Amino acid sequence: MRLNKNEFERMTEAYTTAWNSGNPEAVADHYAPDKGITINRGENQFGRDAIIAMAGGFMSSFPDLKLTRDFVRFAGDHAIFGWTLEGHHSDTGNLVKASGWEEWELDENCRITNSLGWFDAVDYERQVAGQV
Secondary structure (H helix, E strand, O other): OOOOOOHHHHHHHHHHHHOOOOHHHHHHOHHHHHHEEEEOOOOOOOOHHHHHHHHHHHHHHHHOEEEOOOOEEOOOEEEEEEEEEEEEEOOOOOOOEEEEEEEEOOHHHHHEEEEEEEOOHHHHHHHHHHHO
C-alpha cells in the first residue's frame, strides 16, 4: 500500500492537534483498533485503553502541553513523525522541552497500526528535576 501524501499530511496535522487538545481519546482515535505504541523499548501500550492512559499520563504531567510537528516522512505504509513536546511539569513546575520521533506503520485509512516512539529519557528526567 502507498500512502496518499495529502491524506498523510492531514493525518499528521490532526494527530498534532489531538495531542494539543488535552483529550487523550482524540490521540487514541488515530490508532487502529487493538494497536499501539512502544516508547524507548519500554512496555508495549496496545489497545485503545492503553493509548488513552499513555496520552493522558503525558497530558496530566504537562497541563500546558504543546506538541509541535517538526518533520514527517513516509514511504509506502511506513512513516516517521518528528515532534517537540514543551510544557511545565505538573509536580515540579519546571519547563521541559523534549524532542523525539515516532516510527509508524499505517493502514489504508492512515491509522497507526504500530508505533515505535523515541526520545532522550535521561535529558527529559533532568529537565523535570530542574537540573541545568
